[in-house]
Amino acid sequence: MILVTGAAGGPQGATGRQVVDLLLERGERVRAFVRSDDHRAEELRKIGAEVVVGDLREITTVRPAMRGVRRAYFTYPVTAGLLDATAAFAAAAREEGVERVVEVSQLDASPMAGTPRMRRHWLSEQVFDWAGVGAVHLRAGVFFENLAVVAAASGNRELALPLGGKDTLIPLVAAADVARVGAGLLLDSGPADPVCLVNGQMATIGEVAEAFGIPYVDVPPEEWEARAMDIYQDPYAVEHLTHLWGIFRFIGSGHHPLYGVTESIKDIGGRPPVTLREFAAGR
Numbered sequence: 085m086i087l088v089t090g091a092a093g094g095p096q097g098a099t100g101r102q103v104v105d106l107l108l109e110r111g112e113r114v115r116a117f118v119r120s121d122d123h124r125a126e127e128l129r130k131i132g133a134e135v136v137v138g139d140l141r142e143i144t145t146v147r148p149a150m151r152g153v154r155r156a157y158f159t160y161p162v163t164a165g166l167l168d169a170t171a172a173f174a175a176a177a178r179e180e181g182v183e184r185v186v187e188v189s190q191l192d193a194s195p196m197a198g199t200p201r202m203r204r205h206w207l208s209e210q211v212f213d214w215a216g217v218g219a220v221h222l223r224a225g226v227f228f229e230n231l232a233v234v235a236a237a238s239g240n241r242e243l244a245l246p247l248g249g250k251d252t253l254i255p256l257v258a259a260a261d262v263a264r265v266g267a268g269l270l271l272d273s274g275p276a277d278p279v280c281l282v283n284g285q286m287a288t289i290g291e292v293a294e295a296f297g298i299p300y301v302d303v304p305p306e307e308w309e310a311r312a313m314d315i316y317q318d319p320y321a322v323e324h325l326t327h328l329w330g331i332f333r334f335i336g337s338g339h340h341p342l343y344g345v346t347e348s349i350k351d352i353g354g355r356p357p358v359t360l361r362e363f364a365a366g367r
């Protein structure tokens with residue numbers, strides 16, 4: 085039995101939902117962890133998943149969901165509560181003797197990373213490591229979907245971000261590729277490195293806007309925060325993104341050691357990365 089969290093999918097990338105599909109296609113038994121018993125949960129039952137409803141921050145719901153589980157996928161959206169959810173999940177997985185937890189992290193999860201969320205991801209990784217549950221941390225670049233949300237907020241008329249000139253580079257990946265690598269690691273019984281970088285493409289923000297068929301507009305950082313609150317309605321997400329875009333704006337068209345395309349998508353996910361053009365064509 086493989087436990088998959090974030091199974092209903094959400095606005096950030098729906099990686100959990102895509103992992104469920106990939107595992108069911110391979111004939112695996114999947115327990116889908118959802119927050120609400122809504123139409124998405126009903127759809128998961130229809131396609132053959134066992135559905136459990138709960139709150140990842142609440143050990144009383146995570147513990148029973150872990151019963152009989154050997155492998156698990158953990159994702160928690162960019163909002164408050166990551167460390168509570170991590171602690172509950174790691175404790176329950178340890179108690180159950182889970183052999184592998186594949187968890188979604190971010191490209192630069194480190195104690196000195198430039199956004200509070202990225203530093204929390206590093207803490208989360210540490211907790212999973214201490215739990216001895218065979219954790220693999222998927223350190224992913226910016227999801228294409230993240231930029232599609234910003235474009236959609238303008239009615240797809242412009243891509244307005246505080247990224248400086250249009251030559252500013254962004255490490256990008258399709259959420260579908262993160263899900264494919266996650267599913268690949270859940271299915272593979274061989275050993276795995278604890279850190280798996282997942283980056284599909286380097287592109288400038290100008291290239292992203294061009295692929296979306298809309299102009300890029302550089303928003304002054306002080307204006308961005310107010311706009312972002314309208315989009316996300318969540319100060320936690322706004323704080324993270326404001327710092328994140330600030331890092332890319334600062335690096336501009338320069339180089340960073342984490343910039344590049346990783347082999348993990350082809351080697352573990354089983355196909356070349358989804359390109360920006362392919363993603364844009366499918367929007």
Ligand SMILES: NC(=O)c1ccc[n+]([C@@H]2O[C@H](COP(=O)([O-])OP(=O)(O)OC[C@H]3O[C@@H](n4cnc5c(N)ncnc54)[C@H](OP(=O)(O)O)[C@@H]3O)[C@@H](O)[C@H]2O)c1
Binds near residue numbers: 092159224226230
């Ligand atoms: N977006 C990016 O550019 C990017 C880049 C790198 C890494 N990441 C990482 O990707 C992860 C998010 O991706 P995703 O595709 O999983 O996000 P997502 O598509 O937004 O899905 C999040 C899922 O988690 C569920 N959920 C939220 N709070 C919950 C709770 N307390 N208990 C149980 N379930 C809960 C949501 O359910 P409801 O819909 O019912 O609320 C939803 O199904 C984050 O860790 C983020 O740091 C994102």
